[in-house]
Amino acid sequence: MALDHNAQPILELRGIQKSFDRGTGVPLRVLEDINLDIRPNEVICLIGPSGCGKSTIMRIFAGLIEPTQGQVRYRGQKQAGLNSNVAIVFQGFALYPWMTVEANVENVLVAKGLDPAEIRERTNRAIRMVGLEGFEEAYPRELSGGMKQRVGMARALSVNPEILFMDEPFSQVDALTAEGLRAEILDIWDDVERNPSSILMVSHDIKEVAYMADRIVVLSANPGRIRTIVENTLPRPRDTRSPDFTRLVDQLHDIITSAELPDIQVSTVEPSVEADIVEPLPGAQNADMLGLLELLDTLGGTCDLFQVVAHTHVAFGEVLTTVKGLEMLELVDTPKRQVQLTPLGRRFVRGGMDERKLIWRDQLMELKLFRVVQEMLELREGSLAREELIQEIASRLPMEDPELTFETIVAWGRFGELFAYRKERGVLTFE
Numbered sequence: 001m002a003l004d005h006n007a008q009p010i011l012e013l014r015g016i017q018k019s020f021d022r023g024t025g026v027p028l029r030v031l032e033d034i035n036l037d038i039r040p041n042e043v044i045c046l047i048g049p050s051g052c053g054k055s056t057i058m059r060i061f062a063g064l065i066e067p068t069q070g071q072v073r074y075r076g077q078k079q080a081g082l083n084s085n086v087a088i089v090f091q092g093f094a095l096y097p098w099m100t101v102e103a104n105v106e107n108v109l110v111a112k113g114l115d116p117a118e119i120r121e122r123t124n125r126a127i128r129m130v131g132l133e134g135f136e137e138a139y140p141r142e143l144s145g146g147m148k149q150r151v152g153m154a155r156a157l158s159v160n161p162e163i164l165f166m167d168e169p170f171s172q173v174d175a176l177t178a179e180g181l182r183a184e185i186l187d188i189w190d191d192v193e194r195n196p197s198s199i200l201m202v203s204h205d206i207k208e209v210a211y212m213a214d215r216i217v218v219l220s221a222n223p224g225r226i227r228t229i230v231e232n233t234l235p236r237p238r239d240t241r242s243p244d245f246t247r248l249v250d251q252l253h254d255i256i257t258s259a260e261l262p263d264i265q266v267s268t269v270e271p272s273v274e275a276d277i278v279e280p281l282p283g284a285q286n287a288d289m290l291g292l293l294e295l296l297d298t299l300g301g302t303c304d305l306f307q308v309v310a311h312t313h314v315a316f317g318e319v320l321t322t323v324k325g326l327e328m329l330e331l332v333d334t335p336k337r338q339v340q341l342t343p344l345g346r347r348f349v350r351g352g353m354d355e356r357k358l359i360w361r362d363q364l365m366e367l368k369l370f371r372v373v374q375e376m377l378e379l380r381e382g383s384l385a386r387e388e389l390i391q392e393i394a395s396r397l398p399m400e401d402p403e404l405t406f407e408t409i410v411a412w413g414r415f416g417e418l419f420a421y422r423k424e425r426g427v428l429t430f431e
């Protein structure tokens with residue numbers, strides 16, 4: 001597809017700054033001075049270290065969240081609220097587990113208030129586009145990761161979006177399937193007459209962005225800034241084994257490595273599993289964690305693990321679970337057999353209830369699983385069905401007991417006043 005560099009952008013970010021209020025009086029500055037356009041007929045990819053704000057940029061573009069400073073413009077006009085001309089494909093598929101493939105797609109269109117004939121027509125077309133014919137009556141649990149992502153793509157495409165947003169869409173499908181899906185999505189995009197006109201994709205995978213993008217936006221972290229934008233003029237369809245392709249991948253690799261090394265500890269920039277890891281949660285109880293922190297404080301901040309067992313008269317396994325929970329929240333360290341308060345742990349235990357809650361909440365937001373829950377809640381406009389979250393947990397943490405993880409999320413989230421669980425309605429809401 002020929003790119004017209006002079007065409008008016010579809011969406012623009014101008015002077016965007018975004019901070020998250022952590023309630024500590026020191027907001028977390030996530031994005032700084034972001035100026036970025038999405039032009040007609042382009043694929044634009046965001047790449048950069050974990051936490052540099054890629055998803056936040058996408059959410060600001062989509063109108064899911066507001067910037068702290070700066071302006072978002074759609075077709076030259078200030079954008080306010082959700083942009084109905086975009087659709088998002090999420091990494092975690094975001095499907096309703098209790099609905100068939102067809103119903104999952106239809107549901108998006110029903111929410112748009114379309115009439116039944118149009119819903120049927122668009123659903124059929126979207127299902128055809130992503131090659132899901134014959135699976136209309138299947139349920140998500142019967143589908144592979146790749147097929148689930150096809151449903152996610154069908155849902156997004158059914159609304160005929162001008163821009164398709166994809167947040168690491170292929171990171172949970174196997175490599176071969178991902179390769180096929182990338183080519184298919186480019187085929188769908190390649191038709192100039194039809195939507196989506198443009199694609200904005202977040203990725204951790206250098207080869208993926210080299211294959212997909214016309215422009216590659218390389219971000220640096222703390223706070224997230226645009227480091228450089230690399231134009232990719234390799235002809236399509238791209239041959240990933242060609243010398244030109246390899247040269248581009250090497251060039252991107254060099255840029256990203258030099259961008260990352262100064263200020264982040266994670267040294268890998270290859271398609272990184274680490275960045276996508278959802279940490280299993282130990283089923284540690286809030287009261288046990290608070291109790292152990294207080295015990296450590298009275299013992300001068302450190303204690304041998306076995307002495308903790310002796311002091312608390314609690315089974316060793318349970319103590320380990322409690323310690324693991326605190327370690328995940330960075331409130332204790334465990335060198336050798338010792339358990340010791342971190343400086344943050346000390347601040348926590350000596351702080352009043354408000355300070356404790358704030359620290360707790362901040363630490364929860366460092367965990368990918370809690371960010372996923374928050375993203376799902378945003379997507380479901382603040383009311384997330386228990387069943388849907390359980391399904392998501394099961395797909396992300398197949399070795400864990402999803403019910404137990406759900407309970408831990410609810411309990412930890414409640415203490416941090418992040419989420420509330422309305423048991424009678426079976427829904428998680430924002431606090």
Ligand SMILES: Nc1ncnc2c1ncn2[C@@H]1O[C@H](COP(=O)(O)OP(=O)(O)OP(=O)(O)O)[C@@H](O)[C@H]1O
Nearest residue numbers: 020030049050051052053054055056057275365366
């Ligand atoms: N709602 C929120 N409240 C507080 N902090 C948040 C919120 N959403 C994101 N953050 C923080 O903002 C930073 C950027 O997050 P974001 O998810 O945009 O990064 P990313 O580059 O997409 O990361 P990753 O590659 O790990 O998905 C992170 O430090 C994250 O903890």
